[in-house]
Amino acid sequence: MTLFDPETQVRPVEPPRAVHYLLPLAVGIIATGVVSWAGPVGPLWGALVGLATFGVLFWIDVTKHWIDAVVLVVGGILGLSFFDWVLAARTGPIDFKLSLVAAIGWLIYGAATGFVVYRNRPGYRPTIIGYQALAWGGGATLALFTATSMGVLAPLNARQIGNGEIQALTVGLFVVTGLSAAAVGLGANLSLATRLPSLFAGGVVLVLTVMAYNEIQFSTAAIATQMTRIGEIADDFWPPVWKWPKSLGQPDTFNIIQPFIETFQIAIVGAVTGNLLALPLAFYASRMTSPSNVAYRIAKGFLNVVRTIPDLVWGIFFATAVGFGNPFAGALAMIMFSLSIMAKLLSETVDSISIGPLEAARASGATHTQVIEYAAFPQVKPNYVAYSLYIFELNIRASVVIGFVGAGGIGRLLNERRNFFQWDQVMAIVIVIFVSVLLIEWLSIWARRKLV
Amino acid sequence: MGFIEFTNTSVTYPGGLVALRDVTLTIDEGEFVVVVGLSGAGKSTMLRAINGLVPVSGSVLVDGREVVGASQSELRAIRSDVGMIFQTFNLVNRSRVVNNALMGRLSKVPRWRSLLGLWPAEDKEIALQSLERVDIVEKAYIRASDLSGGQQQRVGIARALAQEPKIILADEPVASLDPVTSHMVMRDLQRINQELGITTLINLHFLDLARQYGRRLIGLNDGVVVFDGDIADVNDEVFRGIYGRAITPDDLLNEK
Ligand SMILES: Nc1ncnc2c1ncn2[C@@H]1O[C@H](COP(=O)(O)OP(=O)(O)OP(=O)(O)O)[C@@H](O)[C@H]1O
Numbered sequence A: 001m002t003l004f005d006p007e008t009q010v011r012p013v014e015p016p017r018a019v020h021y022l023l024p025l026a027v028g029i030i031a032t033g034v035v036s037w038a039g040p041v042g043p044l045w046g047a048l049v050g051l052a053t054f055g056v057l058f059w060i061d062v063t064k065h066w067i068d069a070v071v072l073v074v075g076g077i078l079g080l081s082f083f084d085w086v087l088a089a090r091t092g093p094i095d096f097k098l099s100l101v102a103a104i105g106w107l108i109y110g111a112a113t114g115f116v117v118y119r120n121r122p123g124y125r126p127t128i129i130g131y132q133a134l135a136w137g138g139g140a141t142l143a144l145f146t147a148t149s150m151g152v153l154a155p156l157n158a159r160q161i162g163n164g165e166i167q168a169l170t171v172g173l174f175v176v177t178g179l180s181a182a183a184v185g186l187g188a189n190l191s192l193a194t195r196l197p198s199l200f201a202g203g204v205v206l207v208l209t210v211m212a213y214n215e216i217q218f219s220t221a222a223i224a225t226q227m228t229r230i231g232e233i234a235d236d237f238w239p240p241v242w243k244w245p246k247s248l249g250q251p252d253t254f255n256i257i258q259p260f261i262e263t264f265q266i267a268i269v270g271a272v273t274g275n276l277l278a279l280p281l282a283f284y285a286s287r288m289t290s291p292s293n294v295a296y297r298i299a300k301g302f303l304n305v306v307r308t309i310p311d312l313v314w315g316i317f318f319a320t321a322v323g324f325g326n327p328f329a330g331a332l333a334m335i336m337f338s339l340s341i342m343a344k345l346l347s348e349t350v351d352s353i354s355i356g357p358l359e360a361a362r363a364s365g366a367t368h369t370q371v372i373e374y375a376a377f378p379q380v381k382p383n384y385v386a387y388s389l390y391i392f393e394l395n396i397r398a399s400v401v402i403g404f405v406g407a408g409g410i411g412r413l414l415n416e417r418r419n420f421f422q423w424d425q426v427m428a429i430v431i432v433i434f435v436s437v438l439l440i441e442w443l444s445i446w447a448r449r450k451l452v
Numbered sequence B: 001m002g003f004i005e006f007t008n009t010s011v012t013y014p015g016g017l018v019a020l021r022d023v024t025l026t027i028d029e030g031e032f033v034v035v036v037g038l039s040g041a042g043k044s045t046m047l048r049a050i051n052g053l054v055p056v057s058g059s060v061l062v063d064g065r066e067v068v069g070a071s072q073s074e075l076r077a078i079r080s081d082v083g084m085i086f087q088t089f090n091l092v093n094r095s096r097v098v099n100n101a102l103m104g105r106l107s108k109v110p111r112w113r114s115l116l117g118l119w120p121a122e123d124k125e126i127a128l129q130s131l132e133r134v135d136i137v138e139k140a141y142i143r144a145s146d147l148s149g150g151q152q153q154r155v156g157i158a159r160a161l162a163q164e165p166k167i168i169l170a171d172e173p174v175a176s177l178d179p180v181t182s183h184m185v186m187r188d189l190q191r192i193n194q195e196l197g198i199t200t201l202i203n204l205h206f207l208d209l210a211r212q213y214g215r216r217l218i219g220l221n222d223g224v225v226v227f228d229g230d231i232a233d234v235n236d237e238v239f240r241g242i243y244g245r246a247i248t249p250d251d252l253l254n255e256k
């Protein structure tokens, strides 16, 4: 019996929403950037940042209490005063460690924002205080550190930062990122159920490989006679050499990191941009959601053309267009690569969504964009996230390869060392690529499993 | 407000099939009208002519606004005043119940707000109140797919109510529900019609449901209106005119 009885109805508490975490954080990172750029500016800025955050929280209906404005302003003043004090008391240039210490001020402020959200939203656990604190502290560290190393904060620096220092700091940052990535990857703890199919697949591959070897007359006898050669080759490759002079007469340095980060950046820029661009395109390229037949044909035709061009050709094309060895060329090639895969996968997924919700949204007077966002996109969202991770994985590998044809990154370095016959250095590079691809694959598998 | 005026209205589908033929009738504000007919008679087509979801000719006035030949934005304006309820609920299964209800507010909020998902507090309140009206608010933050059929249809009704509509069109709203749940949903719709005075048109398969809840009955046969009158006047002869045969237990929900 469901006769309407308002007395017995209990409204549940709204569970946490991403926007409550992200918006204050975005304000924080922008505010931190502005404040660090402006130099030591005193507690007034802290009060302003507090008011700005309160404005955002007010606007998204988290709090309407003035007492929270006071909490945020006091938090801002405390936090920024600490930040300023650390920067003013420094003796050397601003390095990663100093950025980290100074960011404690922002950590305090983040805790204040987390507290305000926690106090006003019954659905939140106290952990949001910690999350916000860490996020603000982390954001501030990165903002300060990046601004310093990019030279934006030159007036703040006692002296120019040397090249070696920047490299050391970058390495430090990289190590931290790598370690946390590794921790998450290990934490994934793949169950036996996921390992069994891969073992089986491994077995199949093994059998096929043996058969293929047979096919090309690969006999074990030949290997045996070549054994001595293998020893020689192994001698060339092992042990790996991690350091070599950048150019003649210079001291040995660790040269892999810079191009490796470049490859990573190419992959990220390519995947993120390509996946975002593919989003509207995929909906245009499906009959289900295309605004018109003409739009459908144009989108589909464009995708067919883009897809027939392999990533290597994109690499060569953009390397010629924007400059040989330029990472920008690699990024452009990876954008086209990601775009074509994502748009194809996603538009095929969109083809199979149920049309009912689309009709319901249309019948309520929604615009075409709203129909797609609210009725179509939610139906393919998990697929979209899973494809994004998968494409990022592909991008890492592909961007290594296109480095060979002049699109920057670690592929360029690998090619260069190979041309010098520096096999032991090539080995070091290969190890770095191998380990990182493996790590990213673990991470991506783990994240995709979480989604389903 | 909330009257509907058909004048020589026809619907011809792209293949050339005429699914609604020269219908002329008026539905007054606040009426509760039941439409019956054989499968393929054009019941769904008639409802969809009102919010312009099918290619319609002649004239359909909704609240004095012409549907035939309306521009996209005029159509959206008309649709935003007409809530629709479906046989298969048509909820976004992966989205939460409250987000499904909020879909009824899409035409009422600025586009940038809907794009970012930053719903104004008033609109959230309206969505929650419409969930309260069909007694399902305690499921507000659960995925729609985790509800039973009857609960899902109530969310479908709440989505229509969130539009604050002047007219509700329900296309066989209980056809996929069991008899007990069917009666609950029919009562919800009747109550909404009585309490809020929303003009309501319902397509039904079962004649006794029509008798129990309806006042005015429209009978369709092959796209033509063959009966339009008080439900009490429906006798065997009228029934034969609509269905081409006598009443069988299959036409009655309570006999099943
Ligand atoms: N999109 C369409 N394109 C072409 N013909 C259609 C379309 N939709 C419906 N028809 C045809 O129009 C006629 C009326 O269909 P309609 O869906 O209105 O019937 P109905 O009375 O609602 O039937 P049911 O009880 O099965 O839902 C049918 O012959 C059907 O095949």
Ligand SMILES: [Mg+2]
Binding pocket: B043, B044, B045, B171
């Ligand atoms: Mg129908």
